[in-house]
Amino acid sequence: MEKWRILESSYVYKSPFGNLRKDICLLPNLKIIDDFYVNEYPDWVDIIAITKEGNIVLTKQYRHGVKDFTLEVPGGIIDSENESAEQAAIRELKEETGYISDNLPIFLGDMHTNTSNATNKEKSFLMLNAYKKFEQQTDDTEEIEVVLIPFNKVGQLIKNNNITQIFSVTSYYLAKEYMQDIEK
């Protein structure tokens, strides 16, 4: 099995949220694909924040991909020049919800968001003993409502399609697994 070779690359657009690259690829069987599109995204973090009272800290906001309001865990882009993934997790939680924790973020795992068409990974973190200390600091394209729900009800919210974003779902299962492992 061999890798594809890129014969030519160009950018359809570049933006702070990611670039779209168009490659002309030569396959091992000598077939040529003229227009293979790759999303060059920066890595993302997602945070399972659980309060001292056992609630998960969720966000509700309008998401234009699905044209609807969705319930998700806080998350966002790592500013790779200026911060680590852990720092991004702390920052995103604070900006989107005003919550912080005196505990360090626990790394739960990282996954490619789309091996076929994207370059990046999503990194999941667990933040325990979270509490509200600040006001939200959203930018002028964000309007975010903070929603607290008992952590042990999240599984049912996923089954009922109240939480549908794959990064939130995966981060929840990783956190649940982590907590089951340390209880053993």
Add this chain to the structure above:
Amino acid sequence: MEKWRILESSYVYKSPFGNLRKDICLLPNLKIIDDFYVNEYPDWVDIIAITKEGNIVLTKQYRHGVKDFTLEVPGGIIDSENESAEQAAIRELKEETGYISDNLPIFLGDMHTNTSNATNKEKSFLMLNAYKKFEQQTDDTEEIEVVLIPFNKVGQLIKNNNITQIFSVTSYYLAKEYMQDIEK
């Protein structure tokens, strides 16, 4: 909280794998975003296929997004005009691996692949008692190696970053949860 309004929409490209739409959006606070890109993807299926011997049926192939060979569960696009998600699961498993099952696919859950920038859902299925009956039927851009691994070793493969694709990871946790629930 209000939805965004689309002032103007155009397509950057259209392809059988998805379209890229560029929207000019008016936000509730009257701010305008000139270039919000949305991937209009069809829904995808992913299949956790487990053989009578307790192995999971995985695929190994070159993935150009990450420019590497990855271990993933079988999966692909639902041909929405001609088939149901269940039919797509049966077809993709058969085409990519030659495996089938006499049991119907069990629906495990579906999730938005990216609420912000994509329209579609990924739908996970479990197929039990799978066995090899056919040869692979890949198209001329695919070269797929079938890999069998004991299902109870998949968790370790995820922890070791041998399986990194988020759709495979999520489908595995949903399948594990499903099987734990029916054992109770």
